[in-house]
Amino acid sequence: MKLLITGGAGFVGARLARALLKKGALHGKPIERLVLADQFPPPADLQADPRVEARTGPLLAQCAGFAQDRFDGVFHLASAVSGECEADFELGLRSNLDSTRALLDALRAAGNVPRFVFSSSVAVFGPDASNPMPPLVRDDTLPTPQTSYGTHKLICEHLVADYTRKGFIDGRSARLNTVTVRPGKPNGAASSFFSGIIREPLAGQEAVLPVDPSVSHPVSSPSRTVEGLIAVYEASAEAMGGRAGLNLPALNVKVGDMLNALEAVAGKATRALVKPVPDPTIQRIVGGWSKGAVAARAEKLGLKPEADFADIILQYIHDHPAAVTEAARAAAANYERSRKA
């Protein structure tokens, strides 16, 4: 089969690509070709796989060509992030709305009804004066997004549902939680600090905490997120239980508890590298997000959230040992031993 991942060179996209290549098959069919469309080239390990074809350039310009590809399946992850969309309204419309529309129209033109997973976001939820947000957002909570990013994600969910209803694609929308711990550098997402406050201290560097430690948020590890995307792809339409967007399982965690877990895993000195520097813009954006999520439909697909934020930190340390100080690695090894004992 021939698959497309948009945003396939990004953090989640590349991780998904690796998982699919390792799995070798999807939905019971061998993966012969994996096209990674992204504005940047994919990491070297992916480029080296003979099944991978990188298509580098703006997604919007690439979409028309996809009609000829007749992909069997598509994971649509490409997106401008929340902070970028707030700063540049037109970039958000182009990257998140126009590109998705062009992609859907290309798949419709192809005519082979590909399976399609759209990575939506819990950022679709937010408090409107007419619609206070519940403490935990559910699959069927009314979304009244309070960012352009959340607005575009929600709009795309509805496009995916309607193109699916019409039989042009076999689409489904999965709402991702904030993925943490992301490796590398901070990005333009308002949620970037949810990774920074763990990643930077583990590397022995100071990190800025722009919000109050009492802030609660639904998060998920990279591996559970990828697992969720694949499970949603492989689920039958019946198992999906509807065309509306579905929440992926979240660990609902307070920032203070993330820092407590960091201290437990990597020691007091590591945690001490996190410095509170309140940022009103980020506080305003994050204040409009949900404090936690429940994911009844995803759990019916057999998906579960992490049990503990310490597990998410350990996943990062195992996946990126070179980005972690020796002291933190040693502390983490001790922590794992004591936990097993």
Next chain:
Amino acid sequence: MKLLITGGAGFVGARLARALLKKGALHGKPIERLVLADQFPPPADLQADPRVEARTGPLLAQCAGFAQDRFDGVFHLASAVSGECEADFELGLRSNLDSTRALLDALRAAGNVPRFVFSSSVAVFGPDASNPMPPLVRDDTLPTPQTSYGTHKLICEHLVADYTRKGFIDGRSARLNTVTVRPGKPNGAASSFFSGIIREPLAGQEAVLPVDPSVSHPVSSPSRTVEGLIAVYEASAEAMGGRAGLNLPALNVKVGDMLNALEAVAGKATRALVKPVPDPTIQRIVGGWSKGAVAARAEKLGLKPEADFADIILQYIHDHPAAVTEAARAAAANYERSRKA
């Protein structure tokens, strides 16, 4: 002030235009210019008003020019109807989605933050496997539309909310109920029969009833619909109580009760002109619509639904006497006298 009505030559648009011209002012400011943008020219009485300027042609082509107009206010009513959108997917996307986006971008480019009323629809509601529809839809019922028309209306609600949040327009979305009794000929809307089963018998002609008399639906008269659009325009953002779409007041009525009211007002012979001819396509579309609506936010603005479907029939007879047989007019006059007695 300078106003724009898109779809200003259509049934609701022309009626809104007449109401505004008669009122002379909106939100306390005199109406100096009223631009009616529509693919058809407006009725002669509107063309004759020196304040009216007709702009005839596809809306999408007209939008860019609106940036120079710097309208103080806009009523955006132009839309392809539900049946048309189901039959021609691209027409629906172009007329309902692309045109709204182009209009919003033109108003953003104008830079003067016009007040903006979007005519959404209760067709945003529908049953998804994950989201059974409640017997009565509320302002905050989760919309999972089951038609392209409803999908586009919902998407535009969210665009209006986000352009408003960003300060580009001062927008609000009002969900119209099925407007009945429409004069003239049947249109492509799946809901067209909600007018046809009253209008045609009153004219002495047979009418087709494509659904079961037990079908219940939220309806509103033309005058209450126009009243609702004006009230939503004039309401302060605070009185609107949020940026999410709001339901306009509905009379929730069974088709059988509509026919009973027709018999009460216009006699047995008139009602006998309605012939049941089941239409599976229309039944399927209407089966995905709400059975009734409640409109708590609109009622806070002082808006109320009609008390009785007979009132809606009488409104039509008074507004369009030439389209009603003498026998039906005489029966209606008797009915009104007996009701007053």
